[in-house]
Amino acid sequence: MSTLKSVPEYGASLFRIVVGFLIACHGASTLFGFPVSGHTSSPLxxxxxxxxxxxxxxGVLVLLGLGTRTSAVMVxxxxxxxxxxxxxxxxxxxxxxxxxPAALFSWAFLMIAIVGPGPLAVDALRAKARVRVTAAGEPAAAV
Known part of the structure; x- marks a missing residue:
């Protein structure tokens, strides 16, 4: 049973990745006409x-799990x-x-901001590296 404890954390990561990908595609289609061609708009x-x-x-930042909470709040x-x-x-x-779609995306990203990025994220890798450096006796600011 102890192995099932990590399932919700990985589920949160997968949810973040999929929702981040979907919103990034939505923005890309409006800006670049890709992956769906159609009316494009200037970013200004x-x-x-x-x-x-x-x-x-x-959306790309949420997908990668970099600055996840702040990025999710913005979206x-x-x-x-x-x-x-x-x-x-x-x-x-x-x-x-x-x-x-706007209501669902709004609530989904609010949930990502609350729950966090999960273990499959750049933020998680950076936190692990920071802990390793601190555990080795070096100052955490060296990372």
Missing amino acids: AWPGGVAAALQFGF SGTMAYAYFSVHQEKALLPMQNGGE
């Missing part, structure tokens, strides 16, 4: 282009803004206003 165009740049950049806020500024005007419920 407000609000769509800026949102796409944030989705792509922070969560971006998606909450999208829901309330674009979708909420059309109707009250997400089923009516087409805002289901």
Whole structure:
């Protein structure tokens, strides 16, 4: 039974990786027309282009598990803004206003920010390296 204790941690990592990948693809398709071709937007165009740049950049960081909590909060806020500024005007419920993806992404990234990156993350590797250096008697600032 002791081996099953790590399953939720790895599940959190896999969830973070998949959701980070999905939002990065969403931003990339708006910015570059890849992986889905269509209308592209400049990263300086407000609000769509800026949102796409944030989705792509922070999505990649969440995918890698680098600065995970901060990046996840940024994407969560971006998606909450999208829901309330674009979708909420059309109707009250997400089923009516087409805002289901924005609402789901917002809550998913908030959950990632709360739970953390899990063991399969650059943040976790950096923390392990910091602990090894500290355990070896060297100052932690040397990392």
